[in-house]
Every structure is written in C-alpha cells, then in structure tokens.
Amino acid sequence: MTTEVSERPAPAAADGPAPSMVTGLRSWSIFSIGLGTVAACTIGMFLPLVPEAIGLLGCVMMLALIFLRMPVALAMMIPSLLGLYALRGTMLVESTMATMPYGETATWSLSVIPMFVLMGLLLWKAGLTDSIYSAAQRWLGWVPGGLAVGTNLAGAGLASVSGSSVGMTYTLARIGIPEMLKAGYDKRMAIGAVIVAGLPGQLIPPSIMLVIYAGIAEVPVGPQLMAGIGPGVLVAVMFTIMIVALAIMRPAWSGADTRLAVRSETTWPDRFRSLLPIWPLPVLVALIIWGTLSGTFTATESGASAALLSLLITLWWRRKDGPFRAVADAAVATISSVGAIFFMLIGVEMLSRMMVLTGITNGFSEWVESMDLNRTTFLLMMLVVYIVLGTFLEPLPMLVLTVPILIPTLENLEISLLWFGVFAVFMGELAVVSPPVGILSFIIYSIVKDPEVNGGQRITLGDVFVAAAWFLPMAIIVSLLLIFFPEIATTIPDLTSG
Structure with missing residues (x-):
C-alpha cells in the first residue's frame, strides 16, 4: 500500500503547475505591473508635459501604490510631493512639508x-x-x-x-x-x-x-x-x-x-x-x-x-x-x-x-x-x-x-x-x-x-x-x-x- 501511494503521480504534476506556483507567478506578475506603472509615472512627471498631464500621472501613481497595498496616506503623499516638485521645485515641497501637517490637523x-x-x-x-x-x-x-x-x-x-x-x-x-x-x-x-x-x-x-x-x-x-x-x-x-x-x-x-x-x-x-x-x-x-x-x-x-x-x-x-x-x-x-x-x-x-x-x-x-x-x-x-x-x-x-x-x-x-x-x-x-x-x-x-x-x-x-x-x-x-x-x-x- 505504501509503495503504491508513493509511486502514484501527484495530481498537480499530471494536470500542470502546482496551484501554489501558479498563484505565486500571478501575484508576482501583478506586483511587477504595479511597480512598472509607478516607475513609468515617476519618469513621466519629469518630462516636458503640460501640468494637467502631470496631475493625471500623479493620480495613476496613487492608484498603483494603493493597488500594491501601500498605506493610503503614503500612496497620496508620494505622488503629490513628486508632482509638486515637478511643477514648482524644491521650495514648494519644503514649505508644504513644513506647514501642512500642522495646519491641516490643528483645527x-x-x-x-x-x-x-x-x-x-x-x-x-x-x-x-x-x-x-x-x-x-x-x-x-x-x-x-x-x-x-x-x-x-x-x-x-x-x-x-x-x-x-x-x-x-x-x-x-x-x-x-x-x-x-x-x-x-x-x-x-x-x-x-x-x-x-x-x-x-x-x-x-x-x-x-x-x-x-x-x-x-x-x-x-x-x-x-x-x-x-x-x-x-x-x-x-x-x-x-x-x-x-x-x-x-x-x-x-x-x-x-x-x-x-x-x-x-x-x-x-x-x-x-x-x-x-x-x-x-x-x-x-x-x-x-x-x-x-x-x-x-x-x-x-x-x-x-x-x-x-x-x-x-x-x-x-x-x-x-x-x-x-x-x-x-x-x-x-x-x-x-x-x-x-x-x-x-x-x-x-x-x-x-x-x-x-x-x-x-x-x-x-x-x-x-x-x-x-x-x-x-x-x-x-x-x-x-x-x-x-x-x-x-x-x-x-x-x-x-x-x-x-x-x-x-x-x-x-x-x-x-x-x-x-x-x-x-x-x-x-x-x-x-x-x-x-x-x-x-x-x-x-x-x-x-x-x-x-x-x-x-x-x-x-x-x-x-x-x-x-x-x-x-x-x-x-x-x-x-x-x-x-x-x-x-x-x-x-x-x-x-x-
């Protein structure tokens, strides 16, 4: 009985890849797509685009980061700061970081x-x-x-x-x-x-x-x-x-x-x-x-x-x-x-x-x-x-x-x-x-x-x-x-x- 069981081919091997392997590959593919979207949006923000396009890229990046399970607050902050830097440079980003956290919550x-x-x-x-x-x-x-x-x-x-x-x-x-x-x-x-x-x-x-x-x-x-x-x-x-x-x-x-x-x-x-x-x-x-x-x-x-x-x-x-x-x-x-x-x-x-x-x-x-x-x-x-x-x-x-x-x-x-x-x-x-x-x-x-x-x-x-x-x-x-x-x-x- 033990020999027969050990020699019997596993169902996963006969039918195709193991379910865990398929799930892992699918998860890795989804993660790669999300990461690629974030990278593409980051690069796109610093190209000579009209401001509206930069805003849209920021929104797409936010959704991609949320899709990648990043906390929503960080998923909003990262593209926002990148967009502000692409639009107005370092000074605006610094003033935003210095004043907004307190000003927005201390009300x-x-x-x-x-x-x-x-x-x-x-x-x-x-x-x-x-x-x-x-x-x-x-x-x-x-x-x-x-x-x-x-x-x-x-x-x-x-x-x-x-x-x-x-x-x-x-x-x-x-x-x-x-x-x-x-x-x-x-x-x-x-x-x-x-x-x-x-x-x-x-x-x-x-x-x-x-x-x-x-x-x-x-x-x-x-x-x-x-x-x-x-x-x-x-x-x-x-x-x-x-x-x-x-x-x-x-x-x-x-x-x-x-x-x-x-x-x-x-x-x-x-x-x-x-x-x-x-x-x-x-x-x-x-x-x-x-x-x-x-x-x-x-x-x-x-x-x-x-x-x-x-x-x-x-x-x-x-x-x-x-x-x-x-x-x-x-x-x-x-x-x-x-x-x-x-x-x-x-x-x-x-x-x-x-x-x-x-x-x-x-x-x-x-x-x-x-x-x-x-x-x-x-x-x-x-x-x-x-x-x-x-x-x-x-x-x-x-x-x-x-x-x-x-x-x-x-x-x-x-x-x-x-x-x-x-x-x-x-x-x-x-x-x-x-x-x-x-x-x-x-x-x-x-x-x-x-x-x-x-x-x-x-x-x-x-x-x-x-x-x-x-x-x-x-x-x-x-x-x-x-x-x-x-x-x-x-x-x-x-x-x-x-």
Whole structure:
C-alpha cells in the first residue's frame, strides 16, 4: 500500500503547475505591473508635459501604490510631493512639508473626531453588540422576514456604536447567518440581509468616512456627521421594507414556518427585558442630537459629553470583567485610529494642492459648464460614474480621487457640500458590496465557509454576489431619493446651524 501511494503521480504534476506556483507567478506578475506603472509615472512627471498631464500621472501613481497595498496616506503623499516638485521645485515641497501637517490637523473643527471615535470604541468594548441583535430578534422575529429585518435594524444600531461597516458586518454575519439558516431562510436571503445591514455603517455617526470627507471638502465635521443621520435611517427603513416585501412574495425564503413558533416563544415581558441592556444607545444618540440642535453643546462638546457617558457605561457594564482593561484598549485603539485619520487628511490636502496647481479641478469644472448640465443631470451622471468606479475601487480611493476635482463644480451648481458628502460616502459603501472588489462580500464569504456558520450548507462566492445583487436595486432607489429630495440630508444640519 505504501509503495503504491508513493509511486502514484501527484495530481498537480499530471494536470500542470502546482496551484501554489501558479498563484505565486500571478501575484508576482501583478506586483511587477504595479511597480512598472509607478516607475513609468515617476519618469513621466519629469518630462516636458503640460501640468494637467502631470496631475493625471500623479493620480495613476496613487492608484498603483494603493493597488500594491501601500498605506493610503503614503500612496497620496508620494505622488503629490513628486508632482509638486515637478511643477514648482524644491521650495514648494519644503514649505508644504513644513506647514501642512500642522495646519491641516490643528483645527478646532477636527477636535470632534477623537471624541466620537472614543465613544464608539468604548461602547463596542462594553459589549452592546450581542444585546442589540438579541433585542432586534425578540421584537421583530415574528414579522415576515423578521430575523432578516432584525439583522438589518441591528446593523443600523451597531453602526452608531462602531462606525465601521467591516467590523459590524463581521459581527452580524457570525451571529445572524447561522440563526437565519436554522430558521429555514434561503441562504441568499440570509447573506443579503447581513450585507445591506452594513450600508448605513458610514452614514450614522460616528462615521470615519464622513469625517474624512469633511477633511477633504473642508466642511465642519459636526454638521457633516449630522447630515448622515437622516439618510442612514432612510437606508435602514428602505431595506426593511424590501425584506418584508420579499418575505411576503416568497414565504419559503424567510422561514415562514418558524414565525408562529417565534411569536409563541417570545413574550412581551421578554421583549421589554431585551431593551434594558441597550438603553445607553438611544440615550447617547438623543444626547448628541438634542445638544447640537438646541445649541446647548457644540459638536465637539456633544462628542465629549457622549464619550464621558460612554466611559461611565463601560466601567459599569464591565465592572466584573476587567473594566479598566476595556477602557485602556479603547483608548489605545482611539489613538491609533485618530492618528491614521489625521495622517490621511494630510495626504489628502497634499493631493488637493497638487491637483489645483495642475489645473485639473478648474478644467473639469469648465468642462461641466460647457456641457450646460444642471444639478440633477450632473448628479445622475455622477451616480453612474460612482457605480462604475465602485466595481474596482474601494471607498477611500474613490473619495480621494473624485472629491478634490468635483468641489469647484459642486459650488458652481450650488450643490451642498454636506449633502454631497453623504451621497459620495453612500456610493462608496456600495463599492464595498459590488463585485469584483466587494470587500464585504469577500469577508462574508470567508465567514460562511465555517461549518459552524453555514450549518452544513454549501455556500459559494457566487451565492454571496447573487445575494448582494438582489438588494442593489433598492440601494439605487435610495440614491435617487437623495438626489431628488436633498432635504433628507440637509434638514438636521440646517436646524443645527439655524
């Protein structure tokens, strides 16, 4: 037996190169192409080209560096400094390096960032995630598609705690998908409910992407965060309606036979008891909104008050399970996150300066004016552009690449920069779902391969992409609602400033 096994040719040798060798060659080829693109762009910047061409080469280099897995902040800084040197020489580069890091980050409007980030991380460390999902299940498990609806609304709640679509999706996928599969849900329905639950993640404060956009567009952070509340709630409500409609039209997709059991097993006292562990969440949201709208607090003071209350909640919640360790972990993570955000904002400002000097921003604005586009037609065009960009770019590169170019055009068309921030960030959220990039789709696929999650069902990457495709039309409808009814995003900031 041993001899026969040892003499049998390996399948890889009979069929061709070993898979590891093929993967290695493919990775090396991709790396070589990216490195060659960076080298070509570097050389091209110092050729006698028009400034616009230098700006375009800088953008291509930035994308190539991001493709090569370089940190986004460095991927923006390197081509920006090279472009500034090619355009104006050493003096401009030296002045930029000497003044921009401090000038871009030492502003009062950005002081709200560490407060909101700390608040979210403290509540995350306090362990509110399981409680939010449990409450959503008990209150909504009996309606058509109830577990999926509960997952969707729990995602909106977790968004206000974590501010991270990736972290929230990971949590919901681990908790929600096994529960829905056990209840008889179609696997695509279960996966789709988790995917879209992440879409409000960067709209409901605290939102890191909205903060970064505020830095790029140079708008106040507080009003920008307030602008995300209405659209974030709208996204959650629209997908809830869609899930209920699908469950009514296709009862077999949503475990229809289990709903009566859920209704009979869950009593009203159980429902109300499930609300007790999550009381900090509505209290904090109410504190932030009331304080800002009433003028009692500035945005920074609201964030500081919420962070202080979150600290007290975390110490009490974890009083028997290492409370000070939880606070220390949240503090360290806050320093790391805020440092990364500020470093990124410095890179964005460098890129913006380079783009302005090359004339690309004004050139694009003049081109739009020559086409005689009004607000609606321009935004519909940008909807298509962002959907296309989302098929191969992640949210942050999308914002960095487009917003500095678009700002003059937005001002000429009298489009609110606060409103556009919500629109652009939501389109970026679609990018993390849409294939072939679809980061959230790949994260969920990696999770559902675990037998403890899939319950023995075979779930392919194609199933994940199909699940995402089911819900994308509703996301487009939400985008159109934002375009035609901008008040959804601008009402709360207007009340705040008024």
